[in-house]
Amino acid sequence: MKLNIKINEKSVEAVKGEKLLDTIERSGIKIPTLCHIKNMLPSGTCRMCLVENVNNGRLITACSTPAEEGMSILTHSPRVVNARKTIVELLLSNHPDDCLYCARNKNCELQNLSEELDIKQRRINGVKNSHNMDVSGQSISRDPDKCILCGRCVRVCEEIIGVSAIDFVNRGSKTMVSPAFNKSINVSSCVNCGQCLMVCPTGAITEKPHLDQVMSALRNPSKKVIVQYAPAVTVSIAEEFGLEAGKDMNGILNAAIRKIGFYRVFDTSFAADLTIMEEAAELIDRIENKKTLPMFTSCCPGWVKYVEEFMPEIIPNLSTCKSPQQMMGAVIKNYYATIENIDKEEIYSVAVMPCTAKKFEAQREEMTSDGISDVDAVLTTREMAKLIRLYNIDIKNLEPEDADSPLGTRTTAGKIFGASGGVMEAALRTAFFMITGKELERFALEELRDFRGVKQTRLNIGDLDVGVAVINGLGNAESFIRGVALGSGNLQFVEVMCCPGGCIAGGGQHIGAEKESIYARVAALYNIDKNETLRVSHENPQVKELYSKYLGKPNKQLSHELLHTTYKKRDVMK
Amino acid sequence: MEKIKEILDSYTGSKRNNLIPLLQDIQDQYGYLSETSVVEVGRLLKMPVSKIYGVATFYNQFRFIPKGKYNIMVCRGTACHVLGSSTVLKELEKTLKIKAGQTTRDGLFSIEVVACIGACGLAPVISVNGEFYAKITSEKVVEIINNYRNQEIQS
Numbered sequence: 001m002k003l004n005i006k007i008n009e010k011s012v013e014a015v016k017g018e019k020l021l022d023t024i025e026r027s028g029i030k031i032p033t034l035c036h037i038k039n040m041l042p043s044g045t046c047r048m049c050l051v052e053n054v055n056n057g058r059l060i061t062a063c064s065t066p067a068e069e070g071m072s073i074l075t076h077s078p079r080v081v082n083a084r085k086t087i088v089e090l091l092l093s094n095h096p097d098d099c100l101y102c103a104r105n106k107n108c109e110l111q112n113l114s115e116e117l118d119i120k121q122r123r124i125n126g127v128k129n130s131h132n133m134d135v136s137g138q139s140i141s142r143d144p145d146k147c148i149l150c151g152r153c154v155r156v157c158e159e160i161i162g163v164s165a166i167d168f169v170n171r172g173s174k175t176m177v178s179p180a181f182n183k184s185i186n187v188s189s190c191v192n193c194g195q196c197l198m199v200c201p202t203g204a205i206t207e208k209p210h211l212d213q214v215m216s217a218l219r220n221p222s223k224k225v226i227v228q229y230a231p232a233v234t235v236s237i238a239e240e241f242g243l244e245a246g247k248d249m250n251g252i253l254n255a256a257i258r259k260i261g262f263y264r265v266f267d268t269s270f271a272a273d274l275t276i277m278e279e280a281a282e283l284i285d286r287i288e289n290k291k292t293l294p295m296f297t298s299c300c301p302g303w304v305k306y307v308e309e310f311m312p313e314i315i316p317n318l319s320t321c322k323s324p325q326q327m328m329g330a331v332i333k334n335y336y337a338t339i340e341n342i343d344k345e346e347i348y349s350v351a352v353m354p355c356t357a358k359k360f361e362a363q364r365e366e367m368t369s370d371g372i373s374d375v376d377a378v379l380t381t382r383e384m385a386k387l388i389r390l391y392n393i394d395i396k397n398l399e400p401e402d403a404d405s406p407l408g409t410r411t412t413a414g415k416i417f418g419a420s421g422g423v424m425e426a427a428l429r430t431a432f433f434m435i436t437g438k439e440l441e442r443f444a445l446e447e448l449r450d451f452r453g454v455k456q457t458r459l460n461i462g463d464l465d466v467g468v469a470v471i472n473g474l475g476n477a478e479s480f481i482r483g484v485a486l487g488s489g490n491l492q493f494v495e496v497m498c499c500p501g502g503c504i505a506g507g508g509q510h511i512g513a514e515k516e517s518i519y520a521r522v523a524a525l526y527n528i529d530k531n532e533t534l535r536v537s538h539e540n541p542q543v544k545e546l547y548s549k550y551l552g553k554p555n556k557q558l559s560h561e562l563l564h565t566t567y568k569k570r571d572v573m574k
Numbered sequence: 575m576e577k578i579k580e581i582l583d584s585y586t587g588s589k590r591n592n593l594i595p596l597l598q599d600i601q602d603q604y605g606y607l608s609e610t611s612v613v614e615v616g617r618l619l620k621m622p623v624s625k626i627y628g629v630a631t632f633y634n635q636f637r638f639i640p641k642g643k644y645n646i647m648v649c650r651g652t653a654c655h656v657l658g659s660s661t662v663l664k665e666l667e668k669t670l671k672i673k674a675g676q677t678t679r680d681g682l683f684s685i686e687v688v689a690c691i692g693a694c695g696l697a698p699v700i701s702v703n704g705e706f707y708a709k710i711t712s713e714k715v716v717e718i719i720n721n722y723r724n725q726e727i728q729s
Contacts, residue, residue, distance in 0.1 A: 169631045180626070
């Protein structure tokens with residue numbers, strides 16, 4: 001049903017049931033918000049979206065008030081602007097004001113609002129907070145002094161990720177966002193996904209930076225700094241430079257990385273192909289030898305930690321395969337070091353990831369060989385962009401280059417790892433070949449490619465009827481797994497990705513991306529898959545070479561030793 | 575630990591709307607909410623611990639460290655305030671070297687701030703384990719504490 005309302009004295013049509021904020025935005029006017037998260041129920045707590053209802057002279061929140069017939073709304077009347085300004089002044093009254101040194105300088109919603117509302121001085125002097133910073137986490141750091149209590153992190157952690165590692169603590173002026181019992185983040189149930197920092201309007205939640213370590217390794221003449229980058233990075237880093245979303249920067253990224261002075265640049269998608277070889281072999285072994293099923297993917301370190309904390313009983317169901325990042329790390333420091341005759345202690349291995357949890361994963365004690373870490377440092381997509389800017393590399397004037405051999409060739413199966421459903425598709429292509437000796441007729445499994453929370457399909461592989469599911473967003477995991485996957489679902493293989501949409505929307509990506517940008521990134525990955533010819537991991541020539549020269553057979557002795565891992569139950573506050 | 579099981583058992587099948595009565599029962603029994611008891615409550619009500627801690631810290635009535643052997647309630651109601659209860663509280667904090675809401679290391683004393691004890695005629699008022707002390711001054715605070723300390727040494 002259509003409603004007639006007036007916005008700034010112009011007639012506008014509203015849809016019954018929709019909130020004023022949606023009507024106003026559709027009419028081409030933007031009003032500031034802080035606590036609001038698109039597509040989630042409004043909380044209406046920050047009051048930034050106040051508008052004036054002319055009919056009764058009241059200031060109302062646009063995010064939570066439904067449009068009604070005959071309403072007349074002013075979005076920027078003097079009263080409204082004044083009220084918004086006061087709100088921001090109050091938020092600033094106890095803010096540390098150390099923007100110059102803040103991780104979110106120039107990309108901060110509070111800073112933007114202050115500029116937008118023309119705030120030139122501290123009018124209200126509040127008592128400054130003096131909480132301790134929490135730098136205990138391997139992935140996430142908290143600076144509660146910068147928190148404006150919008151609550152977006154709390155809601156995302158609870159409603160999207162289903163972990164609830166943090167919540168509001170205390171009351172009134174003492175309120176803060178914190179893990180239970182004011183513990184630090186490293187002993188909380190946090191899975192390091194970083195979705196909280198993606199929605200944080202200020203610098204209250206940030207990633208643990210690894211930039212300094214990488215730069216000092218680059219300056220160290222006795223270190224050979226080798227870098228790998230994840231499939232999702234190439235289609236999203238463009239946004240960090242203000243370029244269009246979904247632009248594939250693969251070749252340009254290679255060139256930029258070489259200009260910075262890295263010794264070799266490899267593509268994690270190669271290791272994704274390797275992961276598929278191992279994972280498909282493991283799946284077939286589990287099916288044929290009637291071992292624990294369904295098997296769950298283990299590429300996502302957020303998901304792996306979640307299992308260790310919340311569902312340790314399904315640890316036997318987790319694939320023992322390391323993630324592509326860690327496989328690449330192990331291959332670089334063992335295979336590559338051997339064939340190039342480099343001492344592996346000389347290698348400093350850097351991974352560029354769309355993810356904050358990868359920083360945690362790289363430091364797990366299981367992820368070492370001979371006491372040496374497989375991966376030494378993990379940069380997020382944002383940090384990589386920062387590094388490129390720091391070296392003043394003009395990304396718009398670079399000629400694309402290829403990644404280095406012998407770990408730089410990838411198939412499109414490895415590339416689509418970046419999207420939810422991609423691992424599953426890639427694994428099925430290879431599992432089908434390993435079982436039947438033939439290639440799948442239909443590579444693109446459209447039913448696994450969308451943004452739904454749970455996606456399922458069945459597939460005939462030879463005589464086997466294989467049921468698979470893809471869980472997109474960790475918050476969808478527990479009920480599906482307990483209800484279907486372990487129950488009557490008759491499933492053999494389940495992919496779980498913590499961040500909604502998959503790695504392309506990970507916690508290490510560009511902050512402030514709209515939904516459309518995320519769609520564009522996914523489309524870019526699937527376009528690569530559509531347009532290239534090498535589409536199955538088992539046909540990757542360099543992967544074949546690695547097996548024939550070094551590893552032997554998938555999921556056997558040496559490959560098992562280097563490329564597989566174990567998990568442990570974790571006791572945390574939950 | 576037996577008691578906590580009894581309390582939790584009496585809430586079997588409860589939902590999150592029973593959270594506060596359940597926490598109150600536990601606090602009545604133990605005098606505070608321990609980490610382990612909060613984790614147990616979370617398991618029973620299927621609630622994250624962070625959420626329970628958030629609710630519990632919202633209310634003044636819940637504590638997370640055990641009370642001292644002598645729990646000192648300082649009235650900060652209007653009448654007491656007018657007659658100098660903030661000085662009394664400060665003196666108390668100085669003497670015991672703890673803040674309101676905390677317990678001394680030896681476990682003897684804890685300070686609790688309450689809104690109004692309902693004895694405005696005797697302001698400013700403190701009570702120690704339910705025993706009231708009227709018209710308190712800084713000197714009296716020190717004297718009262720010393721008396722309890724001596725009592726402890728003698729026993």
